[in-house]
Amino acid sequence: DAGVIQSPRHEVTEMGQEVTLRCKPISGHNSLFWYRQTMMRGLELLIYFNNNVPIDDSGMPEDRFSAKMPNASFSTLKIQPSEPRDSAVYFCASIRGTKGNTIYFGEGSWLTVV
Amino acid sequence: AQSVTQPDIHITVSEGASLELRCNYSYGATPYLFWYVQSPGQGLQLLLKYFSGDTLVQGIKGFEAEFKRSQSSFNLRKPSVHWSDAAEYFCAATVSGGYNKLIFGAGTRLAVHP
Numbered sequence A: 001d002a003g004v005i006q007s008p009r010h011e012v013t014e015m016g017q018e019v020t021l022r023c024k025p026i027s028g029h030n031s032l033f034w035y036r037q038t039m040m041r042g043l044e045l046l047i048y049f050n051n052n053v054p055i056d057d058s059g060m061p062e063d064r065f066s067a068k069m070p071n072a073s074f075s076t077l078k079i080q081p082s083e084p085r086d087s088a089v090y091f092c093a094s095i096r097g098t099k100g101n102t103i104y105f106g107e108g109s110w111l112t113v114v
Numbered sequence B: 001a002q003s004v005t006q007p008d009i010h011i012t013v014s015e016g017a018s019l020e021l022r023c024n025y026s027y028g029a030t031p032y033l034f035w036y037v038q039s040p041g042q043g044l045q046l047l048l049k050y051f052s053g054d055t056l057v058q059g060i061k062g063f064e065a066e067f068k069r070s071q072s073s074f075n076l077r078k079p080s081v082h083w084s085d086a087a088e089y090f091c092a093a094t095v096s097g098g099y100n101k102l103i104f105g106a107g108t109r110l111a112v113h114p
Helices: none
Strands: A005-007 A010-012 A019-024 A031-038 A042-050 A053-055 A065-071 A074-079 A088-093 A110-111 B003-005 B010-014 B019-021 B024-026 B030-038 B044-050 B056-058 B064-068 B073-078 B087-094 B108-113
Touching: A010 A019, A019 A088, A019 A110, A042 A074, A042 B024, A053 A065, A074 A088, B003 B087, B010 B019, B019 B108, B024 B056, B024 B073, B024 B108, B030 B064, B030 B073, B044 B056, B044 B064, B044 B073, B073 B087
Parallel strands: A010 A110, B010 B108
Antiparallel strands: A005 A019, A019 A074, A031 A042, A031 A088, A042 A053, A065 A074, A088 A110, B003 B024, B019 B073, B030 B044, B030 B087, B056 B064, B064 B073, B087 B108
């Protein structure tokens, strides 16, 4: 089975530009998570969806960040406008069901905002 | 508050030596516990997980972990480390029921000397 697929793998953008990160979860998984990893803060949960519905977005840092899941096989994380402090690795993860199952991670999108 | 603590930020071992990475959790009930490994520039790969039952769990790449309820610990071990084991290791936990949300420890970076 294909794993969680993220794109782009690497992006360098200028401050103020819009950034869109994409994620395709594993087929049949009904929960999807966006994490951010930085040296200072480690791995932080930004938002998670269940059955395409956002359940908890309390980790989204500010209004510049938004996430959508229009269908079971696709999600986006958008930053507009981007700032240098948004530079991080953004991971998408998915899981089938909830209790007792394993979350699988994508390989991450490495974002640099200059 | 729920938390996962990895007391060691950096660990250096010699190739062939044994390894133990520490992880402690703070939860009201026994959580589901995981160890992930992240190689440089890569995503997170699941090494092993504990849900219930036998407190000694075997994982991939020769790793094992032991759940100790009395110590609220889930330490990762390997009897003989290989140079390719150099990576960052994350302990994570999630509570049962409703919706899974992984809480990660800060990570332990492992260096392996030849």
